[in-house]
Amino acid sequence: MEIKQDDKRFFIGKGENPEAYIHFENFGQDKLIIDHTYVGESLRGQGIGEQLVDAVVEHAREENRKIVAHCPYARDVLTDNEDYEDVFIGLRSSE
Known part of the structure; x- marks a missing residue:
């Protein structure tokens, strides 16, 4: 599945x-x-949801930005993966 990007989304399918x-x-x-x-x-x-989160993570890294997740799903994925610590601003379950 091809993940596409526009100004404010990563998506699969027609824009x-x-x-x-x-x-x-x-x-x-x-x-x-x-x-x-x-x-x-x-x-x-x-x-697919995890792949979309990963796309935003890579985008944030390329632009030297941090991520704040108001979306509960994205927050859970980011919290549960230590590979995202460099870009995710949020509490970890161990804190």
Whole structure:
């Protein structure tokens, strides 16, 4: 599945009606806020949501930004993966 990007989303499918997407907003010069993740029923259980979170993580790294996750799903994925510590601003379960 090809993950595409526009100004505020990574998505799978057509841009006007994607099958899955993760939406983010720029916050200041150095942060991104993930506020919503959606995976359509036909794509669930395939790791698509995690792939979308990973796409935002790579984007944040390329732009030297940090991520704040208001979306509960994205926050859980980011919290549970130590590989994202360099970009994620949030409490870890061990804190």
